Amino acid sequence: MLNGTTAEIAERKALRINAAKTCQPIGAMYASLGIHGCMPHSHGSQGCCSYHRSHLTRHFKEPVIATTSSFTEGASVFGGLANLTQALRNIFTIYNPDIVAVHTTCLSEVIGDDIPTIVKRAREEGAIPEGKLVIHTNTPSFVGSHVTGFSNMVASIIKYLAEKTGEARNQVNVIPGFVEPADMREIKRICALLGVPAVVLPDTSAVLDGPLDGEYQMYPKGGTTIPAIKSMGDSLATFALGHFASHGPAVSLEVKHQVPAGLLELPIGVAATDAFVQALRAYSPSGVAEELETERGRLVDMMSDMQQYFHEKRVAVAGDPDHVIALVQFLLELGAKPVYAITGSRGNHFETRLHEILDPVVPDAIIKQSADFFELHQWIKNGPVDLLVANTYGKHIARVENIPFVRVGFPILDRVGHRFYPTVGYAGAIRLIDLMVNALFDKKDRECPEEWFELVM
Amino acid sequence: MNSPAAASISILPDRRDSIARAGEAGNAVACDRGSLAGSVTQRACAFCGSRVVLYPIADALHLVHGPIGCAAYTWDIRGAQSSGPQLFRNSFSTDLQEMDVIYGGEKKLGRALRELIRRHQPKAAFVYSTCIVGLIGDDVSAVCRELSAEFSIPVIPVASEGFKGTKKDGYQAACDAAYRLVGTGDTRDISDRSINLLGDFNIAGESWIIRGYFERLGIQVVATLTGDGRVDDIRRCHGAKLNLVQCSGSMTSLAKRLERDHGIPFQRVSFFGIEDMSAALYGVATFFEDPLLREKTSELVREEIERLMPELREIRTALEGKKAAVYVGGAFKAFSLVRALRTIGMRTAIVGTQTGDRDDYDQLRAMCEPGTLIVDDSNPLELAKFCLEQDVDLFIGGVKERPIAYKLGIGFCDHNHERKEALAGYVGMLNFAREVYASVMSPVWNYTPRRALRLRTAPRENEE
Incomplete structure (x- = not known):
């Protein structure tokens, strides 16, 4: 950095350079923020909580609340029982949330704190007021990634709260995955267009994209309400978007309350959105709304207008596994050639699925789980690309190699649109084309010789 | 103004004695203690402290030994600039996995260091311990010793378990680590008029500005710790005649050790604001006991102030009487900000820090106008309450406070790592004034409920 990476592939056995992932607790914190009236609680040192809040704030440009057990050396020796009990007492006394969602950290995991027992004792001691909820999930930072943490928290929310009354409700559950508030909003809009009542969990829209209303709202309007979460056990079906972030929780709900789980991919691009719409349609009283059909038509129209610019373009995609799997498919729909696809997270499904997708069309594509940006940079030095699609951490590579760069995923620390515009659904795909094709055009406008500089593109 | 929103927010009973008012009797501000478990504290951990202090040493290798998060959240987030090597901006981590936690991470650490040192041949390496390393009992020091011997470079453990x-506490660990370099370099060509700058991190190029002033006065800056830092400079910084310590929290212990072991006196300084910047320069001139140097200093100060006064005056006219809230990490910065705000006509209505001690808070109480709220280790709810109650026009803080200020319709200036403008030195004062002016005077606030209300209820100029 900035140009410290060499083309020569470095043999690495023990080292992570410029990670394409971060740790579990931040994912759990993000998921918890998608419950209405929830205080996420980090059971560990102060720094974890502070880092996660700062990082989420940089991405969303919104206040992010969470409390911490403020571990000290004493707690690290004797366990975090006293800290968590005191924390719960304080949280309910002063911040008065409806629910506290505790996640662990590497520290409390290694100490071996038994959260359910601590919570049970806290309740017996009166630290948790009547009618208030405390749930927890285990998120050791040395296992998985932020996506795992997100998935674990969603599974725990369901495990703790979803109920089955025996009386089916005319609604479906949607687990949207580790996506933006704008994406969750878009998913709700699609459901509404089809007339399908849906419980979206988690739902950070109107939590992390709130308006400026002159007040500091500790618990903004949005978030899945507790009654809605409880009712998930009575839903007709669950649609889980994304293998890594969402399938686990959906399956656990199916096991627990026999709500059939529909396992889909993130609805990015035409086919994936079609699949989602198709799945919802079975529960739609009215069928696919004209508005949605028109939107799809407009997307395909834009794809046809722009296909010549995508044809055979070599693209590198890096990010969270569910996003990369979906984005690669959309790039193929556009005629581009995804040559590198990496994620920092672990999971064989990533490679299996992407080989399935890419082997027939881009047989020499390099696909790798548990990879990092350093590695990707080395590949790019050996085989350049025309476009890079990644989170903000791709920007060093983009600058050094002068590659048009589109930011998608988490985190985005240096641009603004992700907070407002979805990438899921037909509308999201239109936005992605807009970003990608403009990035290609901008480079051409900046760099082409004058005689090639064109007014009309 | 006592807004209903503010009144509805209460204060944790245990936090009441961490809040005081200037000009009123009462106990000292309770501080210097751990955050209450369960509070939404704005504070971070020891690792964070160590990492921000050492990270700007640009030609050293910085390896975070722990699970990935600690490295991920500290990857290139602080605009500490380097005039040369950019190695320090990479994120190196041992990315500890479950097996490492069970069987120990020493071997992995050794391998990671070997790979890195072979590839980058750094002048030194720092290995940061994270929480988990303290628990699983890795002997990081032993690994570092082994690697030091193998590669003949200092490989230094940083005891920064979160x-x-x-x-x-992290600053202390960082100073301990950096001090292992001190005293190992050649000091022969160091002039009699030489200083070190401690506690400046070259955010947005600030160290370069300060260095420039001293060089104009013919004073050699041997090392900056750690802004645009170099291992070789730190090795020989014990040859300087005087240490200037900025950012009281982070580097004072290093200065004290340099005084104890090498007889180098130190002066606590701040480079923020005209008064403090000038005081720092005059302090050095006085130290070297040279009337000519003092004259040259006066000349520099006069020149610099003259250059910025016209614009500063204009800004002051616009900002006169407006109120600010200050919530920063260290108290020394808070002192400077109170003074700098005064320079541009603003009153500090709320001032708080994450790490101030009793003396700091006593000093704040003495220097602020009566009625100013003084808080230690605050949280968003409290800060929002105070901002509304005091009806401030500006908030000065860090990344976590910015969106809160905006939600309330209050202007903001980042005086933390994420500042984009150099705020130190004379030019920094002007940048600061411009930034404050731009945010406070932005037309955007007219569309926020608070100002919209104010506009509606304010008497119109041409009203009969």
Whole structure:
């Protein structure tokens, strides 16, 4: 950095350079923020909580609340029982949330704190007021990634709260995955267009994209309400978007309350959105709304207008596994050639699925789980690309190699649109084309010789 | 103004004695203690403290030994600039996995260091311990010793396990680590008029500005710790005649050790604001006991102030009487900000820090106008309450406070790592004034409920 990476592939056995992932607790914190009236609680040192809040704030440009057990050396020796009990007492006394969602950290995991027992004792001691909820999930930072943490928290929310009354409700559950508030909003809009009542969990829209209303709202309007979460056990079906972030929780709900789980991919691009719409349609009283059909038509129209610019373009995609799997498919729909696809997270499904997708069309594509940006940079030095699609951490590579760069995923620390515009659904795909094709055009406008500089593109 | 929103927010009973008012009797501000478990504290951990202090040493290798998060959240987030090597901006981590936690991470650490040192041949390496390393009992020091011997470079463990305390404790660990370099370099060509700058991190190029002033006065700056830092400079910084310590929390212990072991006196300084910047320069001139130097200093100060006064005056006219809230990491910065705000006509209505001690808070009480709220280790709810109650026009803080200020319709200036403008030195004062002016005077606030209300209820100029 900035140009410290060499083309020569470095043999690495023990080292992570410029990670394409971060740790579990931040994912759990993000998921918890998608419950209405929830205080996420980090059971560990102060720094974890502070880092996660700062990082989420940089991405969303919104206040992010969470409390911490403020571990000290004493707690690290004797366990975090006293800290968590005191924390719960304080949280309910002063911040008065409806629910506290505790996640662990590497520290409390290694100490071996038994959260359910601590919570049970806290309740017996009166630290948790009547009618208030405390749930927890285990998120050791040395296992998985932020996506795992997100998935674990969603599974725990369901495990703790979803109920089955025996009386089916005319609604479906949607687990949207580790996506933006704008994406969750878009998913709700699609459901509404089809007339399908849906419980979206988690739902950070109107939590992390709130308006400026002159007040500091500790618990903004949005978030899945507790009654809605409880009712998930009575839903007709669950649609889980994304293998890594969402399938686990959906399956656990199916096991627990026999709500059939529909396992889909993130609805990015035409086919994936079609699949989602198709799945919802079975529960739609009215069928696919004209508005949605028109939107799809407009997307395909834009794809046809722009296909010549995508044809055979070599693209590198890096990010969270569910996003990369979906984005690669959309790039193929556009005629581009995804040559590198990496994620920092672990999971064989990533490679299996992407080989399935890419082997027939881009047989020499390099696909790798548990990879990092350093590695990707080395590949790019050996085989350049025309476009890079990644989170903000791709920007060093983009600058050094002068590659048009589109930011998608988490985190985005240096641009603004992700907070407002979805990438899921037909509308999201239109936005992605807009970003990608403009990035290609901008480079051409900046760099082409004058005689090639064109007014009309 | 006592807004209903503010009145509805209460204060944690245990936090009441961490809040005081200037000009009123009462006990000292309770501080220097751990955050209450369960509070939404704005504080971080020891690791964070160590990492921000050492990270700007640009030609050293910085390896975070722990699970990935600690490295990920500290990857290139602080605009500490380097005029040369950019190695320090990479994120190196051992990315500890479950097996490492069970069987120990020493071997992995050794391998990671070998790979890195072979590839980058750094002048030194720092290995940061995270919470988990303290628990699983890796002997990081032993690994570092082994690698030091193998490669003949200093490989230095930083005892920065997060749970060891707040950022302050991390600063101490960082100083301990950096001090292992000190005293190992050649000091022969160091002039009699030489200083070190301690506690400046070259955010947005600030160290370069300060260095420039001293060089104009013919004073050699041997090392900056750690802004645009170099291992070789730190090795020989014990040859300087005087240490200037900025950012009281982070580097004072290093200065004290340099005084104890090498007889180098130190002066606590701040480079923020005209008064403090000038005081720092005059302090050095006085130290070297040279009337000519003092004259040259006066000349520099006069020149610099003259250059910025016309614009500063204009800004002051616009900002006169407006109120600010200050919530920063260290108290020394808070002192400077109170003074700098005064320079541009603004009153500090709320001032708080994450790491101030009793003396700091006593000083704040003495220097602020009566009625100013003084808080230690605050949280968003409290800060929002105070901002509304005091009806401030500006908030000065860090990344976590910015969106809160905006939600309330209050202007903001980042005086933390994420500042984009150099705020130190004379030019920094002007940048600061411009930034404050731009945010406070932005037309955007007219569309926020608070100002919209104010506009509606304000008497119109041409009203009969």
